Amino acid sequence: MEQGGDAAARRMGRIASHLRPPPASQMEEVSLLRGSNCRAKGAAPGFKVAILGASGGIGQPLALLMKMNPLVSLLHLYDVVNTPGVTADISHMNTGAVVRGFLGQPQLENALTGMDLVIIPAGIPRKPGMTRDDLFKINAGIVRTLCEGVAKFCPKAIVNVISNPVNSTVPIAAEVFKKAGTYDPKRLLGVTTLDVVRANTFVVCTLTEFGICIITILTFTGTISKIYYLLCLQGEVLGLDPRDVNVPVIGGHAGVTILPLLSQVNPPCSFTSEEISYLTTHIQNGGTEVVEAKAGAGSATLSMAYAAAKFADACLRGLHGDAGVVECSYVASQVTELPFFASKVRLGRCGIEEILSLGPLNEFERAGLEKAKKELAESIQKGVAFINK
Ligand SMILES: NC(=O)C1=CN([C@@H]2O[C@H](COP(=O)(O)OP(=O)(O)OC[C@H]3O[C@@H](n4cnc5c(N)ncnc54)[C@H](O)[C@@H]3O)[C@@H](O)[C@H]2O)C=CC1
Numbered sequence: 001m002e003q004g005g006d007a008a009a010r011r012m013g014r015i016a017s018h019l020r021p022p023p024a025s026q027m028e029e030v031s032l033l034r035g036s037n038c039r040a041k042g043a044a045p046g047f048k049v050a051i052l053g054a055s056g057g058i059g060q061p062l063a064l065l066m067k068m069n070p071l072v073s074l075l076h077l078y079d080v081v082n083t084p085g086v087t088a089d090i091s092h093m094n095t096g097a098v099v100r101g102f103l104g105q106p107q108l109e110n111a112l113t114g115m116d117l118v119i120i121p122a123g124i125p126r127k128p129g130m131t132r133d134d135l136f137k138i139n140a141g142i143v144r145t146l147c148e149g150v151a152k153f154c155p156k157a158i159v160n161v162i163s164n165p166v167n168s169t170v171p172i173a174a175e176v177f178k179k180a181g182t183y184d185p186k187r188l189l190g191v192t193t194l195d196v197v198r199a200n201t202f203v204v205c206t207l208t209e210f211g212i213c214i215i216t217i218l219t220f221t222g223t224i225s226k227i228y229y230l231l232c233l234q235g236e237v238l239g240l241d242p243r244d245v246n247v248p249v250i251g252g253h254a255g256v257t258i259l260p261l262l263s264q265v266n267p268p269c270s271f272t273s274e275e276i277s278y279l280t281t282h283i284q285n286g287g288t289e290v291v292e293a294k295a296g297a298g299s300a301t302l303s304m305a306y307a308a309a310k311f312a313d314a315c316l317r318g319l320h321g322d323a324g325v326v327e328c329s330y331v332a333s334q335v336t337e338l339p340f341f342a343s344k345v346r347l348g349r350c351g352i353e354e355i356l357s358l359g360p361l362n363e364f365e366r367a368g369l370e371k372a373k374k375e376l377a378e379s380i381q382k383g384v385a386f387i388n389k
């Protein structure tokens, strides 16, 4: 009769065999891919992703969402606190990705080695009354240290920078990589997806409010065409799913640098000038609204984890070779005279494959762009100077 312990050990052996490295022939393919700048066509999905700052308010739900992503085969969770607990917790999820935890600077090398995508939400969040730039003093140093690690241990990885102030931390990362001789602008992306996520949500809310308002008016006036309008509103306005709406948001990720292009909403929508002004302010202040509502307990974490997971998924789909993957991101850019700017980018096997043009802007958006560029120029310069001082 088999001992219980032996049976358990055999079962564990069977499970462990699934976790063993691939055979030598496959290993060779993997290392060849890693040595090249781009993913080979037809390469099997199964990317290696590291989250730096994985124990934080964004890091934890982001780890959960990345563990659920079928494109991820290995998930490394790195932080200076609490990663053993977060890793144990996440690792019990019965999804494909294998999870490993890494704690503190001495383990940064192992956390980063071999990674395809590194997501950085490490750093302090705002409290009420602070601007994102007030975080610079602490977060600039954190981003520098982590990017020095990336340059050393996974120089070919795609890097998603979440830590604020993004308008400065992305230029900081670029300068670190330049100093290390590993800079590839196609692989460094500031995460501005939350601005797009908010814009899509707020636009649908505004259209729905507009729809309810029309219904109310029609109900009172009792016109014969009421039923027709109701049908239109039900189908075309009230039925809009925010996931089917796309508002390009350009510029950067702070205050007036967040510039939604409401003239380019897809599917096309028209707004009154009051709605445009209200929506623009609402989108620009979305982060501050959350900071105030949390009253000292941090900034957006759950919606940010959703946005970061959405953006990371787009980067992985690009690496995988999917066609037509387009997201807004804050990147090294020539669409304006500034060295960094957020706009639509097409993602592919090498990271950013194309930076799309801004398209036609109306007068309101052109004025917004001028304000955004003024503030962005200062934030970029501050980041560059931090590394070169
Ligand atoms: N790009 C965007 O749209 C958004 C950016 N953010 C920013 O993301 C950052 C993180 O926010 P939360 O997760 O809410 O903060 P949090 O304080 O909850 O978590 C930050 C985590 O970073 C870790 N950390 C600190 N120094 C580290 C280091 N040297 N190496 C590794 N980990 C380190 C901390 O231990 C903590 O677990 C903030 O700077 C915040 O402003 C927040 C929301 C949206």
Ligand SMILES: O=C([O-])CC(=O)C(=O)O
Pocket: 125, 126, 132, 164, 194, 286, 287, 288, 290, 291, 299, 300
């Ligand atoms: O507002 C903050 O400090 C966090 C953030 O970037 C956002 O929620 O957009």
